[in-house]
Amino acid sequence: MPSESSRLSKSRYLSGLQCHKQLWWRVHEPEAPELSPTPGQQNLFAQGREVGERARGHVPGGELIDLPFYQYDNKVTATREALRRGRPAIYEAWFLADDTYVGVDILERTSRGYTVIEVKASNSRKPEHLPDAAVQVHVLRGAGLQVERAEVMHLNPECRYPDLSNLFVREDVTALVEAALIGVPDELAAQQRMLEGPLPDVPIGEHCTRPYDCPFIERCWPKVPDHHVSKLYRIERKRALELEADGYATIYDLPSDLELSVIHARQVKAVQTGRMVVERTLTKALAEFASPLAFLDFETVSLAIPRWPGCRPWQQVPVQFSVHVEERGRGLVHHQWIAEGPEDPRPALAEALVEACVGARKVVAYHATFERECIKQLREAVPRFAKELERIEKRLVDLLPAIRSHVYHPDFGGGFSIKKTLPALVPGLSYADLKVQDGEVATVELQRLMIEGDRTPPAERAALRDALLAYCARDTWAMVKLLEKLRGLVADQLELF
Ligand code: SF4
Incomplete structure (x- = not known):
């Protein structure tokens, strides 16, 4: 037994x-x-x-x-x-x-x-x-x-x-x-x-990620070479396997007559030539980023059991923001806000956000759908700022598609998240030097700061707060530098033509 x-x-x-x-x-x-x-x-x-x-x-x-x-x-x-x-x-x-x-x-x-x-x-x-x-x-x-x-x-x-x-x-x-x-x-x-018995022999397959990601994927799945066909932007696993079966293991191997989407074609060209591809259409895409700009990023918490008015289970609630704003005569000014207690953070956050964005003509976000949702939620939660928040929402412009539809750098590695595009386009700037380096950890730590903050020793609490502020600030600073880089690329093009 x-x-x-x-x-x-x-x-x-x-x-x-x-x-x-x-x-x-x-x-x-x-x-x-x-x-x-x-x-x-x-x-x-x-x-x-x-x-x-x-x-x-x-x-x-x-x-x-x-x-x-x-x-x-x-x-x-x-x-x-x-x-x-x-x-x-x-x-x-x-x-x-x-x-x-x-x-x-x-x-x-x-x-x-x-x-x-x-x-x-x-x-x-x-x-x-x-x-x-x-x-x-x-x-x-x-x-x-x-x-x-x-x-x-x-x-x-x-x-x-x-x-x-x-x-x-x-x-x-x-x-x-x-x-x-x-x-x-x-x-x-x-x-x-x-x-x-001994360790059974089970081939890898769809079951490795369904219904859950298996923790042993690194042990079982073979290491793929750089620029493997599975790294084509958002390619379906089935299609990548088909390409591999046809003898095309990497993007370098793909033939020139292969039918590809526009983004894939740009990615293949960049990888095969080893050079960044910048479309001439980038100039037009950047026209909507009209100064003075505000660069906005939210961090959220997501609670299974809601604790603030109007919230549903697992709602992503904005509890922190960073804004870099271009202000006349002062250059870039940084504003930030972070919740520190268990009470509803949205009224104070909304007020601080409205104040921070007041002079901005456009509000830049990276993957703006997320920021738009956060602002919509703030409008409902804090009706006294609904009009001002609506104005911010209407002024949102998204930096992600400006890159995704017009630029590919071989180091993007098949993705356009800011974690991928930033180090490729702005060498020397990344998240590697930060204590909090990704959104998942930020969410967990924000929750700790808010809900368990009074049970955390003051020094630890202060360090946690600083780490979270630094992470969110990096997101908006990254956007500032990315836009600067994109404008530089456009200027280089204008010189060439
Ligand atoms: S990765 Fe996990 S699920 Fe897939 S074969 Fe290995 S042990 Fe099984």
Whole structure:
């Protein structure tokens, strides 16, 4: 009989369902560095826990099996005892059957048996939730429970703070789970057999990223050479495989008569010649960047359980901005604002933003759809500045398409994010020297500063604040330098023609 630590569990079963090789590594190399969660994942787990706790309040009167995570057998025993007490629900109920442990978020007693409720911190039910519920029902029935019904209880995208009475949607998935149950016993047996043997040989494929990104991709996927065909801008994986099969492994190998989109054609030309391609149309594209300009960037937080008026679950709420503004007689002036406490940041942020952009004719953003959404949200949240915010929104101009549709540098590597274009077009300027280097970390750290700031030692809190300010400021400074570079390219062209 497998030991407690080598038995299957719900999460192991789900990994194995994605890939046996992944499960083998998870079980036999639990300390693998790839399994250390990223800050973003840790944040998701923490918010998921909060959602789980909140969900219990929507199925009241239950008993919580409150034991450490690793005490599987004790939790199974405690659950059995709780069942005897006949409470209307058990939270975090644990069961063992078929050498497989499962934890049930909420087990609700019904007139004829039980309902298994799987709580999800997502805004909708997803296909991968079904095998999750199915293995629970299988194990509970194996343990002798009369499971009548299965539900997925997920967050409700229609819910708006402060009314959290409809925070959850309970979806009956009994029929779908009954259908999914058919394959569970064989799959459990196959996984258990596999785990007793050597590392299985599983070819790479679509399953490596579906339903989740496998943490072992670096181990399994071969390193591709620079400018591999898969680096063509937004190319579908299938098309890249076709090109490879036709003998074109890299962009250098592509024949001149291959039919390509305009952006791909520019990328191929730049890579094959080893030189940046600048279209003459860039001049016209830059005409809309009329001074005086403001360069704007927002950072947001995204909370599973909303906490500010009008917000829905997982809404991206702007809580920080940086603006570099061209001001007559003063050159470029920097304005910034960052939320530091748990209260609604939007009124103060909106006021500071309106003030910062007041003299700007155009407001430059990189991928302006995001800034536009943030401003729309601010307009609704802070009606007293709605008009001024609308004016900022109308003046938005996007630097990303100005690059994407007119310029390609071989070092873009198939992408046009500011992290790719900045070091290629403005050598020496990047994000590498910063403590916070990407948006995912910024979101997590902003949340920490706002929600847990008063529990953070002052020195650490000040350092965190500085790191976040530096990151956001780099985004707007990057836009200043990128536009300067693009204008330089246009001037060079005018000299040539
Ligand atoms: S990268 Fe793909 S093949 Fe390798 S373990 Fe992960 S899912 Fe399996």
